[in-house]
Amino acid sequence: MWLTSKIKQILMVLKPGVVTLKYPFEPRPVAKDFRGQPAWDHHKCVGCGGCAAHCPARTILVRDICQELRIMIYDGARCAYCGRCADVCPEDAIVMTEQFELATGDRDDITVTMELFMLTCQRCGRCYNMETTNMIDKMELKGFRYDHLEMRAVIPKATERFDAKVLEATERYERPRT
Amino acid sequence: MNAVEVARKLKEEFGAAVRATDSPSPDRLFIDVERAVLRPVSNRIAALGGRYIVSIGYDEIARNGTLGLVHTFAFDADHWAAAVRTSAPASDPLFDSITPDIPNAGWSEREYMDLLGMKFVGHPKPKRLILADDWPEGVHPLRKEVPYNLVPPAAEDVAYRLDEAPEGTAVIPIGPFHSSLHEPEHFAVYVDGETIKGCDYRGFMTHRGIEKLCQTQVSYNEVPFVAERICGICGSVHATTYAQAVEAAAGIRISRRAEYIRTVILEIERLHSHLLWLGVAGHLIGFDTVFMQAWRVRERIMWLSERITGNRKTYGMVVIGGVRRDITPEIAKEIEEVLAGVEKETLVLKKSIIGDTSIHRRTKGVGVISKEESVRWSLVGPVARARGIDIDVRRDHPYAAYDDMTFDVPVVTSEDVWGTLVVRVLEIFEAIKILRQALRNMPSDGPLLAEVGEALPPLRHAFSLVEAPRGEAAHYVITGEENRPERWRVRAPSYPNLQAVPLMLLGDQFADFPIILGSIDPCFSCTDRVAVIDARTGRRRVLGRQELENISRRGKG
Ligand code: SF4
Numbered sequence: 104m105w106l107t108s109k110i111k112q113i114l115m116v117l118k119p120g121v122v123t124l125k126y127p128f129e130p131r132p133v134a135k136d137f138r139g140q141p142a143w144d145h146h147k148c149v150g151c152g153g154c155a156a157h158c159p160a161r162t163i164l165v166r167d168i169c170q171e172l173r174i175m176i177y178d179g180a181r182c183a184y185c186g187r188c189a190d191v192c193p194e195d196a197i198v199m200t201e202q203f204e205l206a207t208g209d210r211d212d213i214t215v216t217m218e219l220f221m222l223t224c225q226r227c228g229r230c231y232n233m234e235t236t237n238m239i240d241k242m243e244l245k246g247f248r249y250d251h252l253e254m255r256a257v258i259p260k261a262t263e264r265f266d267a268k269v270l271e272a273t274e275r276y277e278r279p280r281t
Numbered sequence: 282m283n284a285v286e287v288a289r290k291l292k293e294e295f296g297a298a299v300r301a302t303d304s305p306s307p308d309r310l311f312i313d314v315e316r317a318v319l320r321p322v323s324n325r326i327a328a329l330g331g332r333y334i335v336s337i338g339y340d341e342i343a344r345n346g347t348l349g350l351v352h353t354f355a356f357d358a359d360h361w362a363a364a365v366r367t368s369a370p371a372s373d374p375l376f377d378s379i380t381p382d383i384p385n386a387g388w389s390e391r392e393y394m395d396l397l398g399m400k401f402v403g404h405p406k407p408k409r410l411i412l413a414d415d416w417p418e419g420v421h422p423l424r425k426e427v428p429y430n431l432v433p434p435a436a437e438d439v440a441y442r443l444d445e446a447p448e449g450t451a452v453i454p455i456g457p458f459h460s461s462l463h464e465p466e467h468f469a470v471y472v473d474g475e476t477i478k479g480c481d482y483r484g485f486m487t488h489r490g491i492e493k494l495c496q497t498q499v500s501y502n503e504v505p506f507v508a509e510r511i512c513g514i515c516g517s518v519h520a521t522t523y524a525q526a527v528e529a530a531a532g533i534r535i536s537r538r539a540e541y542i543r544t545v546i547l548e549i550e551r552l553h554s555h556l557l558w559l560g561v562a563g564h565l566i567g568f569d570t571v572f573m574q575a576w577r578v579r580e581r582i583m584w585l586s587e588r589i590t591g592n593r594k595t596y597g598m599v600v601i602g603g604v605r606r607d608i609t610p611e612i613a614k615e616i617e618e619v620l621a622g623v624e625k626e627t628l629v630l631k632k633s634i635i636g637d638t639s640i641h642r643r644t645k646g647v648g649v650i651s652k653e654e655s656v657r658w659s660l661v662g663p664v665a666r667a668r669g670i671d672i673d674v675r676r677d678h679p680y681a682a683y684d685d686m687t688f689d690v691p692v693v694t695s696e697d698v699w700g701t702l703v704v705r706v707l708e709i710f711e712a713i714k715i716l717r718q719a720l721r722n723m724p725s726d727g728p729l730l731a732e733v734g735e736a737l738p739p740l741r742h743a744f745s746l747v748e749a750p751r752g753e754a755a756h757y758v759i760t761g762e763e764n765r766p767e768r769w770r771v772r773a774p775s776y777p778n779l780q781a782v783p784l785m786l787l788g789d790q791f792a793d794f795p796i797i798l799g800s801i802d803p804c805f806s807c808t809d810r811v812a813v814i815d816a817r818t819g820r821r822r823v824l825g826r827q828e829l830e831n832i833s834r835r836g837k838g
């Protein structure tokens with residue numbers, strides 16, 4: 104009984120043989136349209152914050168560090184690689200790359216920071232009022248979170264993992280009200 | 282008996298205590314009742330053939346000072362489901378417990394004792410279930426006044442008090458890291474010699490407050506991605522169940538093509554899940570050839586998923602209003618090819634399992650629970666179908682494109698672990714059958730995403746059911762005003778099934794513990810340790826996973 108069962112098992116494994124891949128010694132290409140680490144193209148990005156508003160992992164931070172400089176930080180440590188950011192970006196500034204070997208001991212390796220220069224109004228000298236009049240802000244739904252500039256109060260709690268220095272510099276900054 | 286008849290009957294029998302009935306669609310009936318008749322009405326519905334699904338508690342204090350409670354029931358043969366709603370003032374949150382009559386409500390009610398501060402009169406075991414043992418009394422995290430990120434200070438010297446061991450038995454605690462689950466869970470098994478005489482359970486150690494998070498932080502269309510991460514194996518099931526519930530509440534109709542794509546994704550998920558289970562079950566009883574081969578076959582499905590969705594798991598396909606990616610003719614062809622290979626290889630696997638005497642010895646007559654008990658405990662999925670209960674959400678409450686599919690629901694009557702194995706193997710072939718039909722009949726046009734209006738109507742109730750690989754998943758959604766659900770209740774299939782595990786274990790050998798637990802298909806873990814304490818001497822020995830597996834593998838053979 105035992106023996107026949109063993110013989111049967113041997114026959115069963117003989118046919119497929121060895122299927123183990125040589126990875127990581129040989130590269131393993133991913134499938135087409137794989138969802139790996141998202142990558143930003145700062146030439147295309149208009150700084151609308153749509154990706155930050157729709158990221159389920161809330162791992163994209165949008166901050167106006169001064170009147171004309173908007174900072175966007177993507178912290179890959181919390182990214183779920185869902186591709187939602189790439190979906191919602193109106194400028195197609197985000198692509199999901201094929202990069203999946205992202206294990207690292209240094210968080211900075213998978214953190215991306217972009218500085219975006221925002222336009223200043225030629226009449227009043229201020230930034231465009233992004234919160235209410237920007238076309239893309241109409242995409243913004245209620246329920247916009249910490250990255251909503253009106254909701255500063257909750258920022259420290261939700262973003263404590265971001266670089267302390269960046270946070271500090273932005274916290275003292277008061278945005279002019281229109 | 283259909284929804285209209287039940288509504289009429291209840292109104293006749295309970296008069297004005299049944300305040301209102303509402304049937305937003307022919308397959309749903311919401312019954313609002315006075316708090317005093319909650320228990321008799323629930324019992325009446327159960328007596329009329331309603332299978333208890335889950336209870337939902339919610340906080341309405343800000344709106345009208347009450348806490349709401351809903352019990353849901355499915356009428357499988359008649360293809361509809363009922364929800365009995367009631368409420369109590371927050372100052373006096375007393376409800377009659379339905380657990381004495383419907384044992385499976387036990388966990389739901391304990392959950393709301395913890396999370397909402399409800400009290401249930403007559404509950405047989407009003408112990409803490411969800412909250413950590415050192416969580417402060419009187420803080421109920423699902424109440425709206427409690428912030429989602431509250432972290433109360435940890436306390437020392439508080440521990441869960443296990444149930445009293447029956448006379449003459451020794452206690453074997455298994456956990457807190459479980460021998461065959463991914464999640465840390467703590468069983469205390471009461472044994473007399475090698476025979477299991479009882480069992481107490483302490484789980485929910487990885488309770489992450491996902492419901493609270495999604496009710497307060499993210500918006501409607503981000504929840505599917507969070508929902509998908511509830512389970513590493515049947516993720517799209519949860520995303521689909523949630524999306525369907527919201528769509529039902531908001532009256533969104535998705536295109537037929539999107540429904541077909543959802544069907545394809547769900548069945549691919551079932552294929553991978555069943556093959557995974559088969560492998561692990563083989564491993565647990567020491568049949569590693571099955572483990573290796575089942576996982577080898579499964580790997581092709583994982584690659585296929587990567588091709589279709591962009592990832593091996595957490596497919597990210599389902600959003601409210603439809604799906605995100607298309608299944609093009611080329612991909613459909615690839616699926617067909619993989620299916621042909623998987624079918625052939627699973628047949629080989631099936632032959633070797635069905636005829637293997639050592640598998641028979643380790644699984645037949647093990648983990649027995651009778652059909653009557655299984656009905657009483659509202660078991661679901663392959664666990665129920667192995668006990669002769671003919672239920673399957675795909676057929677009984679069709680969703681996505683399942684109303685177009687013809688397939689069999691395998692039911693066996695062996696009432697043991699062997700039965701669950703047979704059911705799952707047969708379901709693999711049914712899944713392949715469904716996939717082929719879906720690919721063949723898929724309409725070639727129709728938008729992937731339906732037009733979803735600006736704001737979804739608030740305060741609508743809806744719930745949806747989906748047949749996950751392990752059984753029925755149920756989500757209940759109350760739509761909210763902030764572009765996110767006001768209440769979202771998730772019930773995974775293991776929730777009812779785990780509650781009946783003590784019953785399945787009764788009278789079995791300790792060596793069969795892993796496979797009995799495994800037979801309900803929770804997730805398996807590699808980090809398990811087992812502490813064996815001899816009750817008489819107090820001597821303590823900690824078993825590693827290897828040792829536990831060795832005991833398990835020696836088994837009866
Ligand atoms: S891939 Fe998903 S989780 Fe990652 S940054 Fe984009 S939206 Fe956020």
Ligand code: SF4
Nearest residue numbers: 148149151152154192
């Ligand atoms: S959604 Fe696109 S354009 Fe808008 S901030 Fe993100 S990357 Fe830039």
